[in-house]
Structure formats: C-alpha cells, structure tokens
Amino acid sequence: MALTSLGLLLLLSSLHYGQTEALPKATVRTVSPYDPLYPGDTVTRQCDISDYEDWSYRWCRDGQQLTNNNKKTITLSADAAGSYSCEGSRRDLPTKSQLSDGHSITITALALPTATRE
Numbered sequence: 461m462a463l464t465s466l467g468l469l470l471l472l473s474s475l476h477y478g479q480t481e482a483l484p485k486a487t488v489r490t491v492s493p494y495d496p497l498y499p500g501d502t503v504t505r506q507c508d509i510s511d512y513e514d515w516s517y518r519w520c521r522d523g524q525q526l527t528n529n530n531k532k533t534i535t536l537s538a539d540a541a542g543s544y545s546c547e548g549s550r551r552d553l554p555t556k557s558q559l560s561d562g563h564s565i566t567i568t569a570l571a572l573p574t575a576t577r578e
Contacts, residue, residue, distance in 0.1 A: 483556060484558065486509045487508045488506070496568035497568060498538065498568055499538065502536065504533060504534070504535045505534055516548065517531060520559075522543055543562030543563065543564045546559075
C-alpha cells in the first residue's frame with residue numbers, strides 16, 4: 461500500500477510531535493471570587509491551555525472525574541472543598557493536554573459572635 465504525500469506528512473508530523481514536543485499543560489485559575497472564601501460562597505474556576513484552541517475539558521476533584529462538567533469554566537460551591545484539576549482533549553494535534561496541578565478550595569471559618577454580660 462503506497463502512502464500519499466499528505467499521508468506521509470501526517471505520519472511524520474505525528475512521530476515528530478510525539479517524540480520532541482511536550483504536551484501543553486493545563487492550568488486552573490480562580491476567576492472569582494478570590495480568597496478568602498466563606499461557607500455558602502460560590503467560586504468560578506477556569507481551565508487554561510495555552511497555544512491551541514477547540515478543547516473539550518475534563519474536570520476532577522481529588523482525582524475523581526466530575527460528571528457533566530466539560531466546559532472551560534465551572535462554578536462550584538465553596539462548600540465542595542477539595543483539590544480541583546483539569547485537562548483537555550481535541551481532534552487535532554496535540555490531541556490532549558497534560559493534567560493540571562491541583563488547585564484547592566479552602567474555606568475560611570466565620571468568626572462566631574460572642575455575647576458579653578454587663
């Protein structure tokens with residue numbers, strides 16, 4: 461079976477990419493609000509993958525995949541404490557990204573009111 465010029469180019473591109481180029485690394489960032497977070501707050505996180513477009517996203521909390529969360533940006537209850545990470549996949553090369561480092565949600569406890577007697 462003979463390879464066409466385009467087929468050979470695609471094959472060589474795949475081999476070249478796989479051997480010499482690192483996969484892009486996903487990063488998680490907080491869109492809003494910034495710390496401190498209090499019980500009942502919501503927090504918006506975004507998965508950023510540089511240099512490429514058309515990603516589908518996969519979000520995880522504490523290493524477990526979240527269902528129905530394939531968007532670039534997710535909004536979570538701050539009460540859902542844990543370490544959030546993301547990664548991307550797409551049709552073109554590169555077809556996936558590296559998993560991001562974990563990004564934790566930390567809740568600041570509210571000070572309890574104190575009563576004083578006079």
